[in-house]
Amino acid sequence: MVHPASRLILIALLGWSCAQKPKTLFRLVPREESGIKFSNDIHESDSFNILTYEYIYNGGGVGIGDFNNDGLQDLFFCGNMVPNKLYLNLGGLKFKDIAEKANINFAGKWNSGVSLVDINNDGWLDIYVSATMHRDSASRRNMLFINQALDATGIPFFEERAASYKIDYGGYSVMSAFLDYDRDGDLDLYILTNVKINNKPTTYREKIMDGSAPNNDKLFRNNGNGTFTDVTLKAGIKEEGFGLGLAISDFNSDGWPDIYVSNDYLANDILYLNNGDGTFANQTQNFIPHQSQFSMGNDAADFNNDLLPDIVTLDMLPENNFRKKTTINTKSYQTYVNNERFHYQYQYVRNMLQLNNGLNKGIKFSEVGQLAGVYQTEWSWSPLLADFDNDGWKDLLITNGFPKDITDKDFANYRNDVGNIATRRMLLDSIPIVKIPHYAFRNEQHLSFTDVSDAWGLNVVSFSNAAAFSDLDNDGDLDYVVSNINDPVFLFENQLNNGGDKNKPSFMNIKFSGSIGNRNGIGARVTIAADGHFQYLENTV
Numbered sequence: 001m002v003h004p005a006s007r008l009i010l011i012a013l014l015g016w017s018c019a020q021k022p023k024t025l026f027r028l029v030p031r032e033e034s035g036i037k038f039s040n041d042i043h044e045s046d047s048f049n050i051l052t053y054e055y056i057y058n059g060g061g062v063g064i065g066d067f068n069n070d071g072l073q074d075l076f077f078c079g080n081m082v083p084n085k086l087y088l089n090l091g092g093l094k095f096k097d098i099a100e101k102a103n104i105n106f107a108g109k110w111n112s113g114v115s116l117v118d119i120n121n122d123g124w125l126d127i128y129v130s131a132t133m134h135r136d137s138a139s140r141r142n143m144l145f146i147n148q149a150l151d152a153t154g155i156p157f158f159e160e161r162a163a164s165y166k167i168d169y170g171g172y173s174v175m176s177a178f179l180d181y182d183r184d185g186d187l188d189l190y191i192l193t194n195v196k197i198n199n200k201p202t203t204y205r206e207k208i209m210d211g212s213a214p215n216n217d218k219l220f221r222n223n224g225n226g227t228f229t230d231v232t233l234k235a236g237i238k239e240e241g242f243g244l245g246l247a248i249s250d251f252n253s254d255g256w257p258d259i260y261v262s263n264d265y266l267a268n269d270i271l272y273l274n275n276g277d278g279t280f281a282n283q284t285q286n287f288i289p290h291q292s293q294f295s296m297g298n299d300a301a302d303f304n305n306d307l308l309p310d311i312v313t314l315d316m317l318p319e320n321n322f323r324k325k326t327t328i329n330t331k332s333y334q335t336y337v338n339n340e341r342f343h344y345q346y347q348y349v350r351n352m353l354q355l356n357n358g359l360n361k362g363i364k365f366s367e368v369g370q371l372a373g374v375y376q377t378e379w380s381w382s383p384l385l386a387d388f389d390n391d392g393w394k395d396l397l398i399t400n401g402f403p404k405d406i407t408d409k410d411f412a413n414y415r416n417d418v419g420n421i422a423t424r425r426m427l428l429d430s431i432p433i434v435k436i437p438h439y440a441f442r443n444e445q446h447l448s449f450t451d452v453s454d455a456w457g458l459n460v461v462s463f464s465n466a467a468a469f470s471d472l473d474n475d476g477d478l479d480y481v482v483s484n485i486n487d488p489v490f491l492f493e494n495q496l497n498n499g500g501d502k503n504k505p506s507f508m509n510i511k512f513s514g515s516i517g518n519r520n521g522i523g524a525r526v527t528i529a530a531d532g533h534f535q536y537l538e539n540t541v
Contacts, residue, residue, distance in 0.1 A: 059465025113175030186517035262295035
């Protein structure tokens with residue numbers, strides 16, 4: 001599952017410099033030094049575990065934004081079975097926990113994703129939190145925390161107002177994104193959903209394409225008066241899916257924001273192209289030749305600097321042969337027959353890197369994940385495309401790991417053999433653990449990446465889910481924050497610009513100023529030219 005940070009301040013790194021790089025790009029900042037002690041702890045029991053709740057380990061979100069307007073980026077963490085946390089940036093990569101005073105929690109909520117947006121355009125950043133898991137819809141209502149500015153002690157505090165804005169949706173929300181889909185000058189809301197339905201998610205059947213499925217995503221239009229209206233069906237958001245990733249980008253360069261949804265299981269990914277008339281059309285079959293099967297997190301960015309946004313999606317293909325043999329099934333001819341019969345697009349168990357060849361000209365994407373060397377990274381969650389070494393080309397960081405691998409074939413055989421007599425605890429203790437390092441891929445240009453996970457210092461094992469990047473210490477390079485299951489947060493300091501090197505790569509810090517209904521310029525596009533090279537970035541949330 002992908003949970004992107006709010007990019008209200010966009011770091012556009014020009015680079016193309018021959019500055020000396022640090023021996024290790026990232027340094028894991030000790031929590032005693034940073035003050036960040038949040039850990040998204042999940043506590044299993046005989047009645048609540050991976051066998052009874054399949055999504056128990058899908059994790060929570062990370063948001064980065066300046067909540068007190070002091071010029072430093074603060075951190076918000078979603079908690080599943082633990083409360084949310086909000087940390088103020090004190091400078092020097094030191095943070096202060098202000099969650100209790102800030103009032104950003106509702107007891108008993110399973111918080112899954114976060115979007116940061118100034119929804120009322122008062123100059124103070126607000127927080128929209130998605131909720132899921134609980135059977136009672138009242139416990140799944142999403143929350144909108146409106147920033148009330150600073151209290152007498154200088155701490156930002158919030159009031160929960162989702163109901164009054166009419167976006168307290170009570171479905172199974174994974175994450176959300178704000179976008180001006182109708183270009184009327186204010187920000188609308190897309191909510192990604194994922195709920196297990198009665199049918200087995202790996203069994204072929206007719207797709208539900210009329211918007212009636214319980215796992216249909218939602219689109220809310222901003223009325224411009226402090227309320228939203230559900231326009232899901234009117235806008236053509238009608239295809240079901242087991243959503244785990246959401247990206248907003250103008251894929252066909254027509255000035256209208258489009259939507260890419262990555263879906264788990266048999267459900268195909270969805271490329272919703274904006275028709276420019278208040279509606280969307282799913283164009284996956286026309287422009288995405290094949291896709292990840294168990295699509296998890298995704299990201300959209302221009303990785304080859306041709307001024308067109310590309311797409312990366314993650315799957316569960318292990319890198320080593322042993323893990324491949326114990327987790328991945330082979331494709332059969334019957335799969336091909338069923339795809340044709342039930343009108344599913346072709347899917348394969350590997351990461352996909354979809355190269356935009358000119359969607360604005362009606363040209364299909366090319367899937368180049370294997371060519372680029374980024375197609376197998378284990379049980380992966382959050383991909384982030386950004387320029388971490390300031391050379392002008394976007395690199396790729398990927399979070400990884402899962403506490404209990406219920407897809408393991410040996411465990412499946414064991415469960416089939418003794419499932420009727422084994423205790424629940426015996427079964428749980430027999431499930432393999434996938435605790436592995438993150439992946440870091442350096443962009444080598446020419447559609448090629450190099451695995452630099454060890455060289456960049458990201459070879460730390462964990463059950464990592466959500467991640468976000470930002471320049472947390474205002475030194476001109478991008479730092480990296482990761483939320484972990486049953487482990488404290490990882491804060492990786494980017495050391496590229498440490499040491500006062502006069503030849504360090506150049507960078508540009510862009511802060512957006514938008515219209516009265518979109519104060520931070522969400523949806524703005526930036527093109528940068530330097531030394532005959534180009535970069536393209538979008539301000540999304």
